[in-house]
Amino acid sequence: MTPSPTESGRNTIELKVTPDDYRIARYAAAAIALSVAEAAIPSPLPGVKPGLANIVVLMVLMRHGWRDAVWVSLLRVVAGSLVIGQFLAPGFFLALTGAIASLGALGIATHLPRRWFGPVSLSIVAAFAHIGGQILLARLWLIPHDGVFLLVPLFATAALLFGIINGMVAAHLLSEQTGDN
Template identity: 40%
Template sequence: MKLHFSTTHEDHRIALLAALAISIYIIESAFPSPLPGIKPGLANVITLFTFLCYGWKIALQVSLLRVIISSLLLGTFLSPTFLLSLSGSLLSLGILMLVHSLFYPHYLRQYQPSAIGYAILASVSHISGQFIVAWYFFIPHPELFKLLPILMTFAVILGIVSGIITQHLINKLCSTHNK
């Protein structure tokens, strides 16, 4: 029996972006982190780039593919790590969509944040999503909240860095992005 799939140009684009994000995620997870819970999150550069360049539908698919496939490859599928990763990605994408739609009316469009603003929001909401899930499901202990300000501080710093990288990517690769 032979199966035939017809793929569109969009599918190829999703596959390419997801593959990039997965590779970055796996390379990144091989490096030890100086502090547990803090990592650069460079894979989210791809998600953010996809969101700003190709829209939320493609970004959601890329992000879900990245979470599921990289967890399968790293052997953490359906484990706490996977749930943390999933919750962070979904919340950060949700916040991006919210802010993007907030600035969607034509008279507000000029105030739209650039990639850096979006990146800060994305990384802060990513860590918040992870934190909520970690606190609610895994470690419901009030002392965990002492970690939150530290995690948030690093989220802002690393968010600015990934925002700058995303802006470079958009300048180089994205011809259709809405300013």
């Protein structure tokens, strides 16, 4: 419908932007920047990446809860893949599956008592869920052969290593209480 001259005023749709939206957008921007920067790092084995964006997701989870973490993580996957030019390519679906699997695991793990289990625990759980989901998708869709499971030990090693490191970085950043919302 064309705007009629009788309607005084304009025909724009105003989206209400809440403080929540700004906060999520800021975190998502940080996560996207990290995943784009990380895409430039050469890897000896395709699929083995540090997953630096997960540091941001962990921090959001600890500070603002699971719902915000879901938003940041999924925005990161979609916008990050658009930036890299991978949107709807197999790599995008692998990243999406990994993100959904680790968010699911985090949703459960976040109920662990905080007194005993810190960001490092959550990070390791998320990292294992991430590769678990990806390997499963790869087996079901991309490489329908049990041969893919031969890669599991390597991926699991990387998940453990980067899970610990990312968790420690997140714990460090959270302990600083930099006060940005």
